[in-house]
Amino acid sequence: MDVGHERGRHVGAGRFAGRRFVVTGGSRGLGEQVVRLLLSEGARVATCARGVEPLEALHRSLGAPDALLVRSLDVSVPGLLERFVEDGASALGGLDGVVACAGGARGRGITEASPEDWAATWEMNVGHVARLVATSVPHLRESGGGSIVVVASVSGWKPGPQAQYGSAKAAQIHMVSSLARELARDRIRVNAVSPGSMLIPGKRWDRMRREDPVAFDRFRGEFPGGELVLTQEVADVIAFLLTDQSRAVTGINLPVDKGQNAPTPEGY
Template sequence: MSLPLTGEVVLVTGGGRGIGRAIALEAAAQGATIGVVDIDGATAQAVAEEIGTDRSVAVHADITDESAVVAAVDRVTERFGPVSVLVNNAGKNAYGDAETLTVDQWQSVFAVDLMGAWLMVRAVLPGMRAARRGAIVNVASLHARLTIAGMFPYAAAKAGLIGMTKSLALDVATDGIRVNAVSPGYIRTELNDGYFAQHEDPDVEQKAIDVQPLGRLGDPREVATVVCFLASDAASFVTGADWAVDGGLGSRFA
């Protein structure tokens, strides 16, 4: 029996660490060849070597740079063929509020979390349309629907990403391309660890754990398995959806 992603060419942005790394490794384990794109070339290369450089390629690229995005997609395509699965995982945050946040901070968050995702989509769509098939999975966040103080403007950018997911899904459905989002809750990643570290409350991490219905934070691989399902033909009738991977936190009234 073939594996679920056999024959797929999967490009993962922010693939050098955290959830992106887990997605790249899981997709490879499910039979795909992988393009690991990251602004940190060393971490991308480490993941590619972990997978095996015969089945993966590391690409050092800034996804907010149009020419770098095109070059990244071209490199993956030259190595393995047209990208059939795009995972827009790269993201960033700036901690502040509407009064203290600078224009540069706002623009840098939206450039990665929203514009970068669109630039990647724009670069892979011609190949997907030519093949009359493809899957795009955008890694959004529970913060797009339910957020807390101190996550400005991350929540706004991720809400925009879900809006883009739904709009794009309708635009490309007749081309045989599916577009979905996953919205992780608290996952053990550098981004969440950074939030805990900069918070003024030293008990903020334990408080976050205490409200988890499952009593723990998620693991990046638990997000990766959902992403890979949505990327596979097993989810052939799923498009325009936003799947929560939050351990039930989004269902809790607290």
């Protein structure tokens, strides 16, 4: 499904006027916040997610702007993501930046998780980023450079269950430091943002807050200020890394976790 597939630069005001971005996982939560923020400041955006309905709802809520291209796909399926990036770059007239926000995990603890769970978690996170970057780099080069932001996690450098997820996020963080050096000559910056536990409507922590307030209050103790991270707070940091104001910043992992200790209520 494609919506808003029109050529030409978007004319608007803001930090990103005339800029062109690909954002994976842009239909809900943090990804949706990033898409909305970029569009509100003049960018043109191509975004993808697995669910058709959330993408259509996002597009309707924005008044169906021609500044937005959306497509339903699974980023872990080789070929689909690459085709989306190529089509997005063609529709937008090039690329100036990329945000890898899609991700996830499959399986439970080490004695229960299957090899397929580990492989699927790896592909959703590490494989997806590798293929996204590889396909985007030629378009960023044509634009004279750009910025790539990979959404990792506090779980990538602070231990917590499940191991397959933390391992994949740690790999993303290491990948960023390597790619930043590899692509520096092309004037392409690569950085990671590691959100802490985010309070997203309908998701795990929001459900805990409503269904088990005692457990939620206990979990809040992992944050020195007693408050979980909001998606808008993370989106603001991602936006900064996409601007020219961060042109000297590359190869870093930037925690946006309000000083969170353990990433889960399990306490590790």
